[in-house]
Amino acid sequence: MISAGSPEAPVLVRREWCKGCGICIAMCPKKVLEAAPDGKAVVARPDDCTRCETCEIMCPDFAVRVVAKRAAAPAGRREAVADGR
Amino acid sequence: MAKSIDEYLRTQFMPHIWCPGCGHGIVLNALLRAVARLDLPKDQVCVVSGIGCASRAPGYLDFNTLHTTHGRAIAFATGIKLANPDLHVIVVTGDGDGAAIGGNHLIHAARRNMGVTTVMFNNSIYGMTNGQYSPLTPSGMFAATAPYGNVERNFDMCELVRASGANYVARATVAQARQLSTYIERAIENPGFAFVEAVGSCPTYFGRRNKLGSSLQMLETLKKNSVTAAAAAKLDPAELRGKIIIGEFYRGDAPGYIELYDGVIERAKEAAGK
Amino acid sequence: MAGKCDVRARLLQGNESCAEAALLAGVRFFAGYPITPSSEIAEILSARLPQLGGKFIQMEDEIASMAAVIGASLAGMKAMTATSGPGFSLKQENLGFASFTEVPCVIVNVQRTGPSTGLPTSPGQGDLMQARWGTHGDHPVVALYPSSVAETFDLTVKAVNIAETLRVPVILLMDEVVAHMRERVIVPCADEIEIAWRPRPTVAPSDYLPYDAGPDGVPAMADFGTGYRWHVTGLYHDITGFPTSAPAKVDHLVRRLEGKIANHRRDITFTWDEHMDDAKVAVVACGIVARSARRAVRLARGKGIAAGVFQPKTIWPFPYEQIAEIAARVDRIIVPEMNMGQLIGEVQRAACGKCEVIGHFRVDGEPITPEEILARLEEV
Numbered sequence: 001m002i003s004a005g006s007p008e009a010p011v012l013v014r015r016e017w018c019k020g021c022g023i024c025i026a027m028c029p030k031k032v033l034e035a036a037p038d039g040k041a042v043v044a045r046p047d048d049c050t051r052c053e054t055c056e057i058m059c060p061d062f063a064v065r066v067v068a069k070r071a072a073a074p075a076g077r078r079e080a081v082a083d084g085r
Numbered sequence: 086m087a088k089s090i091d092e093y094l095r096t097q098f099m100p101h102i103w104c105p106g107c108g109h110g111i112v113l114n115a116l117l118r119a120v121a122r123l124d125l126p127k128d129q130v131c132v133v134s135g136i137g138c139a140s141r142a143p144g145y146l147d148f149n150t151l152h153t154t155h156g157r158a159i160a161f162a163t164g165i166k167l168a169n170p171d172l173h174v175i176v177v178t179g180d181g182d183g184a185a186i187g188g189n190h191l192i193h194a195a196r197r198n199m200g201v202t203t204v205m206f207n208n209s210i211y212g213m214t215n216g217q218y219s220p221l222t223p224s225g226m227f228a229a230t231a232p233y234g235n236v237e238r239n240f241d242m243c244e245l246v247r248a249s250g251a252n253y254v255a256r257a258t259v260a261q262a263r264q265l266s267t268y269i270e271r272a273i274e275n276p277g278f279a280f281v282e283a284v285g286s287c288p289t290y291f292g293r294r295n296k297l298g299s300s301l302q303m304l305e306t307l308k309k310n311s312v313t314a315a316a317a318a319k320l321d322p323a324e325l326r327g328k329i330i331i332g333e334f335y336r337g338d339a340p341g342y343i344e345l346y347d348g349v350i351e352r353a354k355e356a357a358g359k
Numbered sequence: 360m361a362g363k364c365d366v367r368a369r370l371l372q373g374n375e376s377c378a379e380a381a382l383l384a385g386v387r388f389f390a391g392y393p394i395t396p397s398s399e400i401a402e403i404l405s406a407r408l409p410q411l412g413g414k415f416i417q418m419e420d421e422i423a424s425m426a427a428v429i430g431a432s433l434a435g436m437k438a439m440t441a442t443s444g445p446g447f448s449l450k451q452e453n454l455g456f457a458s459f460t461e462v463p464c465v466i467v468n469v470q471r472t473g474p475s476t477g478l479p480t481s482p483g484q485g486d487l488m489q490a491r492w493g494t495h496g497d498h499p500v501v502a503l504y505p506s507s508v509a510e511t512f513d514l515t516v517k518a519v520n521i522a523e524t525l526r527v528p529v530i531l532l533m534d535e536v537v538a539h540m541r542e543r544v545i546v547p548c549a550d551e552i553e554i555a556w557r558p559r560p561t562v563a564p565s566d567y568l569p570y571d572a573g574p575d576g577v578p579a580m581a582d583f584g585t586g587y588r589w590h591v592t593g594l595y596h597d598i599t600g601f602p603t604s605a606p607a608k609v610d611h612l613v614r615r616l617e618g619k620i621a622n623h624r625r626d627i628t629f630t631w632d633e634h635m636d637d638a639k640v641a642v643v644a645c646g647i648v649a650r651s652a653r654r655a656v657r658l659a660r661g662k663g664i665a666a667g668v669f670q671p672k673t674i675w676p677f678p679y680e681q682i683a684e685i686a687a688r689v690d691r692i693i694v695p696e697m698n699m700g701q702l703i704g705e706v707q708r709a710a711c712g713k714c715e716v717i718g719h720f721r722v723d724g725e726p727i728t729p730e731e732i733l734a735r736l737e738e739v
Binding site: 014016017018019020021022023026056057058059060061062063065 | 089090091094099100101103104105106107108109110111114115118259262263266299300301304
């Protein structure tokens with residue numbers, strides 16, 4: 001059920017879950033993703049992926065996964081926060 | 086390294102019922118990443134919801150899950166937490182479910198400082214019933230039941246819940262998904278009643294009727310309209326019109342109901358022994 | 360009080376009897392909202408539950424109380440609430456949720472004269488039908504109805520047991536008069552009464568199907584937090600617990616829910632009667648009116664009238680078979696009740712024209728006296 005640009009692709013898109021909203025495509029800072037003719041996301045430029053995970057975090061459908069994560073964060077480290085305090 | 090959130094999904098029911106581009110998925114994703122970072126055992130997590138679009142979330146989650154009646158999730162959650170204080174009880178509610186029909190339960194759970202985490206998925210509209218205005222629909226916006234514009238004022242949920250006595254109160258929009266996830270994580274960790282308002286978007290009903298563009302454009306608007314609490318403090322009311330103030334508004338450690346009731350049990354046993 | 364328990368006679372108020380019986384039956388959670396004439400139950404349990412390590416909470420409203428009770432039951436505690444007419448109305452939606460999701464709980468409704476705020480707090484018996492059909496949709500429910508303080512004790516224990524074994528909300532309908540009067544009760548020891556628990560799963564969590572019932576129609580129930588992660592929803596659901604709208608599954612569920620009560624009908628039907636063997640006229644009455652009926656029948660016998668009295672202690676499911684059998688051998692059934700005719704409809708349904716059925720309705724907030732019933736028995 002998982003499709004990707006290549007077997008080594010750092011980003012996977014589950015086509016069955018993707019509803020083609022285009023958020024991941026627009027939010028990717030490196031334009032790794034593109035829309036297929038049906039609007040669903042496909043991995044077009046896997047080599048450009050910096051594994052920032054924005055696509056995965058912003059996907060409303062749980063359809064995008066960054067499979068090769070960056071090195072593990074140190075224990076207790078939070079996600080980046082700018083909470084204005 | 087944190088677990089994959091796939092582990093928390095009942096994947097057999099995916100894709101979920103939410104519309105393309107619905108902000109609810111982003112909020113749920115943030116919630117699951119918070120659970121993953123906290124590494125909570127699935128058996129010890131209980132997710133409770135009411136009725137509405139947001140309240141369909143528990144069905145997709147591999148925890149102890151309870152999809153209750155409209156507005157009543159927090160009251161059900163209260164019973165669960167009292168009966169088994171070891172459970173991490175998380176309420177998922179919408180703005181109609183939690184601020185209108187369930188508003189009374191929300192303020193009283195906050196007043197009691199009941200050990201429940203509530204995440205309000207605020208999409209400014211009743212989505213499940215096709216777009217009527219809610220107590221969080223901003224004034225002047227259009228809805229299925231506000232064809233001439235909403236004349237009601239919307240609640241500031243965070244102020245309301247803070248004033249009611251909650252131990253943790255924060256707000257972020259889905260345009261700040263990382264920040265949102267951190268707030269939910271802290272909310273779960275914080276003892277007593279914790280509340281996170283997650284401002285999202287309903288592109289189907291709220292967006293279309295108010296000509297707010299695609300889900301992507303709505304995300305951009307949320308981002309543009311977000312103002313941190315610190316920045317907001319320097320703005321006057323006119324400048325704040327239409328803005329969404331984000332941030333952690335309160336973190337406290339007042340004793341919660343659960344621990345206070347432990348004291349009641351002690352005193353009662355003592356009295357019975359006399 | 361550790362050590363040997365002595366069976367002892369105590370002078371208890373009806374509400375007190377209910378509270379003490381609930382504790383003996385294992386109730387450890389109560390959520391409620393103040394309302395006369397049931398408040399003593401909450402007051403007593405607020406003191407007694409924490410002594411036993413249980414939990415009491417006064418919620419913000421009646422709806423929340425019912426919700427908290429269901430939540431506590433799902434997390435493994437025997438749970439109950441108590442209310443009166445207006446509060447019973449407010450609880451109905453969540454009561455339906457408990458019935459549909461099969462969460463054991465007990466709801467005490469100390470009736471007062473309705474409708475609306477009515478006569479606070481004079482007795483009335485206007486909630487019989489609400490107990491059966493107060494919430495929307497077809498749903499199973501059980502209702503028990505004591506006529507004395509001692510019966511309140513006994514039926515409260517039974518209510519808890521039935522709620523657990525059949526996984527159904529059980530309503531204890533009480534009359535204000537019974538709730539507030541004091542009578543002698545022989546309080547049993549915990550080891551002298553049967554105490555039931557919900558059926559537990561015997562399979563591993565991975566094989567658990569939360570709504571897969573055996574032949575008796577009652578599925579096994581796992582408590583939240585014990586490793587069985589299941590889904591509870593007020594939507595139609597299949598044996599997995601997850602929502603479905605498949606017509607065959609919808610049909611199966613609603614029929615199973617009705618069927619599980621029908622399957623256990625004999626075990627949960629409690630009645631009392633006197634002088635029925637040779638009776639030509641029967642009085643069918645419940646609650647405090649059954650007490651007046653008993654007295655009336657004894658007086659009538661003294662006057663040579665072949666009268667008998669039959670008291671359904673289980674109101675729902677209604678004892679249709681027993682009433683039908685009575686209707687077949689008496690000339691007349693008199694149904695005195697403190698409403699405009701609720702019990703009588705079921706009696707007529709059961710009698711099915713086999714005898715005359717006459718109602719005697721009193722709706723002025725005063726209990727029906729034995730003399731009133733005697734007067735009806737003397738009419739031929």
